[in-house]
Amino acid sequence: MATVYTIGHSTRTLDQLVTAFKGHNIATLVDIRAFPMSRRLPHFNRESLEAELPKQGIAYVWMKELGGHRKKIRDDSPNTGLRNDAFRNYADYMLTPEFEQAISRLLEIAQQGNTAIMCAERVYFQCHRMLVSDYLTAHGHTVLHIDDEKHATRAHKLMAEAHLVNGKLLYNAQQLF
DSSP states (O other): OOEEEEEEOTTOOHHHHHHHHHHTTOOEEEEOOSSOOOSSOGGGSHHHHHHHTGGGTOEEEEOGGGOSOOOOOOSSOSOTTOOSHHHHHHHHHTTSHHHHHHHHHHHHHHTTSOEEEEESOSSGGGSTHHHHHHHHHHTTOEEEEOOOSSSOOEEOOOOTTEEEETTEEEESOGGGO
């Protein structure tokens, strides 16, 4: 089983992000933003991170396949426990082979050393990192949320609506039991 860390870049400086990574011995950053760019904070653009993080001894990997901002892909979503359309759309995407392949790749990377997934939102439960964290936790992996270098990580707890059914993570799926 793997351990995966999560972090949101928020309005940090690049130095603050790197300091947080070093405080938790992160060797690889897997960027799971669908669009790895920021007009307001250009140091979080993909090209900047690809150039700067290796100078700090941190590998950078962009995984668009784990990115958020998913469109509705089904009218019969089994994820009725998620009221937010964006979260429900992402949960539906998590049922696809494309997601399964991407999460397998993430886990391969995590087996190589301390790995953090990153999106923009500082607070994980306001971001699709929460759903990725639920998936990993439900499948027996450890997920630790990083705030900064000073504070201990917070272990992820599965949402009450989440249920593993035949290897698939569904939200509010009690009707299937």
